[in-house]
Each structure stands twice: as structure tokens, then as C-alpha cells.
Amino acid sequence: MTIDNIIQWFQSWFPVNVMVLFITSVLIAAVVIFAIMAVNALVAVYAERKISAFMQDRVGPMGQGPGLHAGKWGLLQTIADTIKLILKEDIIPKAADKKLFIIAPFIIFLGAFIALAAMPFGPYLIASDMNIGIFYILAVSSFGVIGIILAAWSSDNKWSLYGGMRSAAQIISYEIPAALSLVSVLLLTSTLSMQGIIQSQAGTVWGFLPNWNIFNNPFSFLAFFIYFIAGVAETNRTPFDIPEAESELVAGFHTEYSGMRWAFFFLSEYGNMLVVCGLTVVAFLGGWQSPIAGVMEGAWWGLFWFLTKLTATIFIMIWFRWTFPRLRVDQLMNVAWKILLPIALFNLFGVAIWTLLVG
Amino acid sequence: MTNIVFWFFVIMTITAALMVVLSKNLIYAAIALLVTFLGVAAMYVFLWADFIAGTQVMIYIGGILILLLFGIMLTHKITSVRISHTNVQRGVGALIVAAIFVGLVWMINFTPWLKVTTQEPLQTVHSIGTLLMTDFLLPFEVASVLLLGALIGAAVLARKET
Numbered sequence: 001m002t003i004d005n006i007i008q009w010f011q012s013w014f015p016v017n018v019m020v021l022f023i024t025s026v027l028i029a030a031v032v033i034f035a036i037m038a039v040n041a042l043v044a045v046y047a048e049r050k051i052s053a054f055m056q057d058r059v060g061p062m063g064q065g066p067g068l069h070a071g072k073w074g075l076l077q078t079i080a081d082t083i084k085l086i087l088k089e090d091i092i093p094k095a096a097d098k099k100l101f102i103i104a105p106f107i108i109f110l111g112a113f114i115a116l117a118a119m120p121f122g123p124y125l126i127a128s129d130m131n132i133g134i135f136y137i138l139a140v141s142s143f144g145v146i147g148i149i150l151a152a153w154s155s156d157n158k159w160s161l162y163g164g165m166r167s168a169a170q171i172i173s174y175e176i177p178a179a180l181s182l183v184s185v186l187l188l189t190s191t192l193s194m195q196g197i198i199q200s201q202a203g204t205v206w207g208f209l210p211n212w213n214i215f216n217n218p219f220s221f222l223a224f225f226i227y228f229i230a231g232v233a234e235t236n237r238t239p240f241d242i243p244e245a246e247s248e249l250v251a252g253f254h255t256e257y258s259g260m261r262w263a264f265f266f267l268s269e270y271g272n273m274l275v276v277c278g279l280t281v282v283a284f285l286g287g288w289q290s291p292i293a294g295v296m297e298g299a300w301w302g303l304f305w306f307l308t309k310l311t312a313t314i315f316i317m318i319w320f321r322w323t324f325p326r327l328r329v330d331q332l333m334n335v336a337w338k339i340l341l342p343i344a345l346f347n348l349f350g351v352a353i354w355t356l357l358v359g
Numbered sequence: 360m361t362n363i364v365f366w367f368f369v370i371m372t373i374t375a376a377l378m379v380v381l382s383k384n385l386i387y388a389a390i391a392l393l394v395t396f397l398g399v400a401a402m403y404v405f406l407w408a409d410f411i412a413g414t415q416v417m418i419y420i421g422g423i424l425i426l427l428l429f430g431i432m433l434t435h436k437i438t439s440v441r442i443s444h445t446n447v448q449r450g451v452g453a454l455i456v457a458a459i460f461v462g463l464v465w466m467i468n469f470t471p472w473l474k475v476t477t478q479e480p481l482q483t484v485h486s487i488g489t490l491l492m493t494d495f496l497l498p499f500e501v502a503s504v505l506l507l508g509a510l511i512g513a514a515v516l517a518r519k520e521t
Contacts, residue, residue, distance in 0.1 A: 019363065097386075099387075100386070100390070130409065131409055131410075131481075131482050131483070131484065132409050132410050132413050132484060135410070135413045135417070136413050138417060139413045139414075139416040139417035139420075139421060140416060141421075142416070142417065142420050142421025142422075142425065143420070145421070145425055146393065146420065146424065146425060146428065149425065149428045149429070149432060150390070150428070152432070153386065153428070153431075153432045161432065164432070165429070165432070165433075168425055168428075168429060172422075172425065175421070192484055
């Protein structure tokens with residue numbers, strides 16, 4: 001359902017002013033996207049805590065669950081956390097720049113939120129299928145960096161400032177290999193529209209593998225790994241979490257934040273995971289295409305496949321976090337500029353030649 | 360409806376642009392610049408230039424503005440030096456601005472603009488790419504050599520003294 005579809009559908013039922021229709025449709029889409037982000041954060045935080053616990057041979061949260069006393073497996077842990085965060089006092093430091101301190105979390109949130117507007121959750125489930133979809137997502141992701149810088153600067157705290165600077169340097173650096181590996185995919189699909197990219201991945205390759213970009217040729221196979229590594233770095237997660245680095249910087253750019261504002265940082269971190277994993281799925285893993293061509297296809301199966309792939313990639317990110325140690329600042333920059341960037345450039349040439357010769 | 364949205368963006372852009380100039384605090388000016396860039400991107404959307412709008416957001420907000428903020432962040436407050444706008448030589452400035460304004464208005468009114476189709480194009484990226492690789496290859500290459508020069512220059516400046 002794109003926004004245009006909703007407008008047309010409404011118009012066939014209620015002949016009202018197109019302005020009213022437009023605002024209602026946009027609001028409907030916005031509420032849905034917000035709900036997706038919130039549910040994603042609820043589930044992913046719980047999953048993250050449980051998975052980390054199992055990886056470290058613990059049991060994780062067990063107390064809060066459905067039922068009167070200690071319920072099952074701490075299923076309601078995140079909801080309890082959310083309620084706690086809402087009820088907490090909202091502290092603004094005296095030395096902070098109040099206006100910027102207040103709006104910074106929302107700017108970060110905005111980056112993930114408006115990027116999801118072009119994310120296709122199924123063959124018909126996309127808020128806006130624009131011609132430049134993937135480019136749009138890459139462009140609006142930069143709001144996150146600005147929000148982080150503002151949060152860091154306005155806190156007037158040296159840990160925050162260090163975190164913000166590290167984060168800005170990191171995200172800007174990793175944007176380049178990420179964008180280059182996405183460009184090599186665009187050479188194969190020859191469209192920037194998210195639905196177009198997915199539609200071009202229909203069918204099979206070599207008779208049995210799905211014709212996803214990751215299986216298309218050796219170069220795009222490599223591009224998948226470059227994009228995913230750079231994507232993890234862009235979400236500021238371990239092993240690239242030096243902007244937060246709790247053992248060095250307290251909590252990095254959100255040291256001074258508490259309560260609901262702090263919760264917004266987490267909501268947008270998990271929202272960014274959603275964006276990066278969604279882009280990975282769309283660009284490399286066939287989006288809502290079924291893994292076996294011609295089997296279990298259709299609108300609802302499409303949603304099912306997309307969410308399955310999304311969950312799998314998010315799980316891999318969580319797995320990364322609890323397996324790898326944190327990189328040092330200089331190592332981080334070396335990885336981006338001296339390893340990922342040359343490979344990504346080589347890859348781009350490789351895909352271009354492959355497209356020229358093989359087709 | 361398009362009119363209301365258009366004027367909303369026009370007013371937003373101009374107000375933010377005024378804030379950029381008039382704000383005493385540099386970092387507020389930078390944030391106002393963010394809104395201005397967004398407004399300009401919206402203008403491109405109204406001109407059906409979706410790719411240019413995306414480029415505007417990506418380069419100006421994702422690149423230039425972040426560098427600006429970086430620069431301001433490293434100077435203000437942490438070293439307790441207040442950095443703000445100071446206006447010097449207002450008379451001369453006003454004169455130059457007025458001259459530019461008159462020049463622009465004259466240019467806009469007297470240029471024989473090429474007025475073509477009012478049909479919304481189905482896609483823009485494909486034709487931009489084709490034109491860049493055929494008719495405008497030389498300007499494109501010159502621009503890339505310029506950017507390469509800037510990159511090498513930055514690397515040389517940032518290099519450790521040995």
C-alpha cells in the first residue's frame with residue numbers, strides 16, 4: 001500500500017478534499033512505521049538480552065513475564081523497561097544547551113524513521129515507492145549523524161563530545177564502502193527503485209539458487225559482506241561501538257541523557273538496525289522474493305519472507321555484538337579506508353566488467 | 360493543495376535562511392542551514408528533479424553540514440571561547456548585496472528561458488546518467504579531476520610531518 005493507493009482507496013469511499021486525504025494517508029503511514037519501529041525495538045531488545053545471556057552461559061531476564069509472580073522467561077522485560085524509562089525523571093544538565101539537547105534525540109530518530117518510508121515490507125506494503133528509493137534512504141540516513149553530533153555537543157561533556165566526534169568520523173567513513181557496494185548492486189539491477197531492485201531478483205540462477213544479487217556473481221557476493229560490515233559500523237554497534245565505548249567514554253554521546261530521551265536513542269539505534277538490515281535484504285537477499293522461485297509467493301508470503309530475512313540479519317548483528325571485541329579508533333579507520341574501500345572499489349570494477357561481459 | 364505545500368516550503372526556507380544570517384550563535388545558524396538545505400531539496404522535488412533533491416540532501420546535509428558542525432564543535436565551548444557572528448563593514452556589505460540582488464532579478468527577468476514540457480517525467484536518473492556519459496562528459500570529467508585534486512590536497516595537509 002503506497003500512500004497514493006491509500007489516497008485513491010479513500011477517495012472511492014469518501015469524496016473529500018484531497019488535502020485532507022493526503023494528510024490522513026501520510027499520518028496512517030507514519031503511525032504504521034512508528035509502530036514497526038517500536039515493536040522492533042521491543043522484540044529486538046528482548047532478543048538481544050536473551051541471546052547475549054545464552055552466549056555467555058547465563059539465563060538472562062527471567063523475572064517479568066505474563067502471570068502474577070515471576071512469569072515465563074522474562075517475556076515482558078522490555079515492556080517493564082519501557083514503563084520504567086517513561087516514569088524516570090528527565091534530567092537536563094545545567095551547562096547543556098537546552099534547545100539542542102532537547103531536539104537532538106528526535107533528529108536521530110527522524111533519520112531512521114523517514115528512511116523506513118521507502119522500505120518495501122512486501123510486494124504491496126511500502127509507504128512510498130519512489131524512483132530514487134535506495135538513494136533516498138542513503139541520503140536521509142545522514143540525519144542520524146547530525147543528531148549524534150548535536151547530542152554530543154549540547155551535553156557539554158567531554159565524554160559526549162569524544163563520542164560524537166568518533167561517531168561522526170566513523171559513520172562518514174563507513175558510508176563510502178557501504179555506498180560503493182550498493183552501487184555495484186545497482187549496476188546489476190539498473191534501477192534505484194526499491195521495488196524495482198527486488199523485482200529484478202526474481203527467478204533462479206544455475207537452475208537451483210534463487211537469483212538474488214548475492215548469488216549473481218562472485219563480486220556481488222563479496223559486496224554483500226562489505227555492505228554488511230559497513231552497515232554494522234553505521235549503526236554504531238559492537239565491534240564498531242567506539243562512539244559509546246562504555247569502558248572508555250561512560251556512554252559516549254548519550255552520557256547525559258536519561259528517561260524518555262535516552263529511550264529515543266535506543267529506539268533509533270534499533271530503527272537504524274532495521275534500515276541497514278532492510279537495505280541488505282532488499283539489495284542482496286531478494287527482498288520479499290521467496291527463496292524457492294515460484295513457491296509460496298504472494299502478498300502475505302512476501303511480507304513473511306521479508307520479515308524472516310530481516311530477523312535473520314538482525315540476529316547476525318546481535319551475534320556479532322556478543323562475539324567480537326571492540327575495535328580501537330585507529331584500527332577502525334584502517335578497516336574502513338585501507339581494507340574495505342579498496343575491496344569495494346575493486347568490486348565495483350568487477351561487477352561492471354561482469355555486467356558488460358556476462359550480462 | 361500543491362500550492363499550500365509549496366508556499367509552506369518557501370516560507371520555511373526563507374525563514375531558516377534569515378536565521379542563518381541573523382543568529383548570533385554559530386551552531387544555531389548551522390541548524391538553520393539544515394532546514395534551508397531541506398527546503399531547497401523540496402524545491403527540487405517541486406521541479407520533478409527527484410535525483411537532484413536526493414543529491415542535495417546527501418551532499419549538503421550528509422557531507423558539508425556535518426563538516427561545518429565538526430569545525431564549530433571543536434572550537435566553541437570546550438575551550439570556553441565564545442564564537443559568534445560579528446558584522447563588520449555593514450555599508451559596503453549592503454551595497455554588494457543590493458548589487459547582487461538587482462543583478463539576479465535582472466537576469467531572471469531578461470533571460471530567454473527555455474520553457475519545455477510540463478509533463479512529469481517518469482524517471483530522471485536514466486536520462487541524467489546518459490547525458491553525463493555522452494553530451495556532458497567533459498564537464499563531468501573536469502569536475503571529477505577537481506574533486507580528486509581536493510582529495511589529494513586534504514591527504515597531503517593531514518599527513519604527519521616526517
